[in-house]
Amino acid sequence: MIQERPLPTFKASTAEVSKEEGLRLYNDMVLGRTFEDKCAEMYYRGKMFGFVHLYNGQEAVSTGVIQTMRPGEDYVCSTYRDHVHALSAGVPAREVMAELFGKETGCSKGRGGSMHLFSAKHRMLGGFAFIGEGIPVATGAAFQTKYRRESMGDESADQVTAAFFGDGTSNNGQFFECLNMAALWKLPIIYVVENNKWAIGMAHDRATSSPKIYKKAEAFGMPGFEVDGMDVLAVRSVVKEAVRRARAGEGPTLIEALTYRFRGHSLADPDELRSKEEKEFWLAKDPIKRFSAYMTEHNLATNDELKAIDKEIQAVVDDAVQFGLDSPEPNPADLRKYIFAEE
Amino acid sequence: MAETLMFNALREATDEEMARDNTVLVMGEDVGHYGGSYKVTKDLYKKYGDLRLLDTPIAENSFTGMAIGAAMTGLRPIIEGMNMGFLLLAFNQIANNAGMLRYTSGGNYKIPMVIRGPGGVGRQLGAEHSQRLEAYFHAVPGLKIVACSTAKNAKGLLKAAIRDDNPVLFFEHVLLYNLKDTMPDGDFVQPLDKAEMVREGKDVTILTYSRMRHHCTQAAKALEKEGYDPEIIDLISLKPFDFDTIGASIKKTHKVIIVEECMQTGGIAAELIAAICDRYFDELDAQPVRMSSQDIPTPYNGTLENLTIIQPQQIVEKVKAMVDGQI
Known part of the structure; x- marks a missing residue:
């Protein structure tokens, strides 16, 4: 039997989920999962290139955080594992898939690729491919909100920024430097650590002298929470409080979501180090299956309704693939476009 | 027409642009209460407040990244490198994000920011404080690189850099801050791209x-x-x-x-x-x-x-x- 860090328990009965919200959460998680499964298929069929990092298993975190904010209005900052964060933030599946195909219709015009998804329109600040480098950028977006409100007198500036990153990043200086600044200036930001236990092949416990990441918040006078990252309602619950704090000007929150990636680090990862027992332990906690059960048990949806959603989402993803395949390549004459802002 | 020293010409440029545009702010080490290591921002915090003259902790890579995030979302930050050499610690943010992000984002974001401060070989400052980072950064796509050399062009160029929609690395020289020039009257802006x-x-x-x-x-x-x-x-x-x-x-x-x-x-x-x-x-x-x-x-x-x-x-x-x- 493997020794896993105990997951904090959340009383689902306290969740108070409406049918509409429940369906929205379910929809978003299924979109993330279906999209990623399709990515794997496309990668192996040679339609997608480079490094592709899939999010399977972690959907409750993206959905639980972003869908509890105001997608499209609040800011989202991600890593190289960014497809599903972009989808939760509202970037259309067509634009994400086209980007992965390197097409002109992609959200980054085919210039970015899997690890560099951007959409100013959806306030997606980016996929940042190097460890930790998105955290300062997200902190800057949060600073901007405070600046607009306090220095420019814009009372409507109450946006919150969510910065996503992994357990490996929590040992990088930018994490500590930004926690310090965000707490110092009470910035409206939520730092979300998706602790999936593995930084490629480096087990979290082998890299980290004090493995409970949420406890590091205390050093900065900031609230820190650990949450079961396989339970969308648990994530939603802690994020609600973090969003409230941020909008009220009470400052940042650190959330450590304990989660797991069902696939290797990237599609190029042979995934030889993680044990079968460990994988089985976490696969049994599949956040989508768990939330489906919640929905049906609480009479928020029937199995048929959920199956109908699955089917709709499959159609959305199939349409995204077709859109990507049909889209034009970038024009070679535009090779140097976007280096500088147009005058 | 008034005579001005270069450090003060840079201060005037900053002051004028901050007065003209309330999205312009300065951030860096000791830019606020201390007034900057060469007094380029002296007393500006009294006029514009602590948020617009943001004294940051000594965390170059992170406050540079913060400025990038602020620029992506509509502000026009000026970063002062207390000594430009310190920005070696911010190389990742400057190269990957300030330089390349507009391109990798397919034009989604622009990054109007200025990174300025003293560089060059001073008088016996030792190797680390005597660096010429313009050469190190020269290969990074997406950056404009400018070096001022007189009090007059320092002012006109800095104003242009602040108004530019791209990241501009703006090199001053430690030994030139006390050069004197007669300043043109009015809103003097010198184009960045002209020798x-x-x-x-x-x-x-x-x-x-x-x-x-x-x-x-x-x-x-x-x-x-x-x-x-x-x-x-x-x-x-x-x-x-x-x-x-x-x-x-x-x-x-x-x-x-x-x-x-x-x-x-x-x-x-x-x-x-x-x-x-x-x-x-x-x-x-x-x-x-x-x-x-x-x-x-x-x-x-x-x-x-x-x-x-x-x-x-x-x-x-x-x-x-x-x-x-x-x-």
Whole structure:
């Protein structure tokens, strides 16, 4: 039997989920999962290139955080594992898939690729491919909100920024430097650590002298929470409080979501180090299956309704693939476009 | 028309742009209450408040990234590198995010920010505080690189840099902050992409920038007395180069000497000579020559330090040799 860090328990009965919200959460998680499964298929069929990092298993975190904010209005900052964060933030599946195909219709015009998804329109600040480098950028977006409100007198500036990153990043200086600044200036930001236990092949416990990441918040006078990252309602619950704090000007929150990636680090990862027992332990906690059960048990949806959603989402993803395949390549004459802002 | 020292000209530029546009802010180490290491932001916090003169913790990579995030979302931050050398610690944010993000985002975001501060070889500051990062950053796509050299162009260029929608690396020189100039009245803005004609001449084109401009003008005074007539051009923009001005001069003199303070290997002149050969090879009557600092960490000892960077007398000799056909 493997020794896993105990997951904090959340009383689902306290969740108070409406049918509409429940369906929205379910929809978003299924979109993330279906999209990623399709990515794997496309990668192996040679339609997608480079490094592709899939999010399977972690959907409750993206959905639980972003869908509890105001997608499209609040800011989202991600890593190289960014497809599903972009989808939760509202970037259309067509634009994400086209980007992965390197097409002109992609959200980054085919210039970015899997690890560099951007959409100013959806306030997606980016996929940042190097460890930790998105955290300062997200902190800057949060600073901007405070600046607009306090220095420019814009009372409507109450946006919150969510910065996503992994357990490996929590040992990088930018994490500590930004926690310090965000707490110092009470910035409206939520730092979300998706602790999936593995930084490629480096087990979290082998890299980290004090493995409970949420406890590091205390050093900065900031609230820190650990949450079961396989339970969308648990994530939603802690994020609600973090969003409230941020909008009220009470400052940042650190959330450590304990989660797991069902696939290797990237599609190029042979995934030889993680044990079968460990994988089985976490696969049994599949956040989508768990939330489906919640929905049906609480009479928020029937199995048929959920199956109908699955089917709709499959159609959305199939349409995204077709859109990507049909889209034009970038024009070679535009090779140097976007280096500088147009005058 | 008032006389102003360079540090104050930079302060005036910052003050005027902050008054004109409330999205402009300054962030960095000791830019607020302390007034900046060379007093470029002295007392501005009293006028604009702590949020617009943001004293940051000593965390270069993170506060640079913060400025990038703020710029992506609509502000126009100016970062002061207390010493430009410290920004080696921010190399990742400057290269990956300030430089490349607009491109990788397919034009989703623009990054209007200025990264400015003192660089160059001072007086016995030791190797780490005597760096010329313009050469290190030269290869990064998406950055504009500018070096000011007089109080007047410092002001006009900084105002233009703040108004530019792209990330601008703006190099000042530690030994030039007390240079004096008469300032033009009104809203004086100098284009970032234009080189400055410092001295018109017909014998040879000297291309230079930052403090070496003054070494070149000093050399020119000695050369004039002996009947030599060099043309001196201050590049101002190190990226992109102003080939209109450079090309016109080469077509006139057919000879080029580049005088720079950065190290020779991978220096500004290395790229500039290659670009000149690409464009004007047939115009050249002699091999283009570069005069650069030694490829060594800048030594503390004053005598050794002077041997590390180019001195005016060396420029005199090189010009004579080139004009006299010995090169």
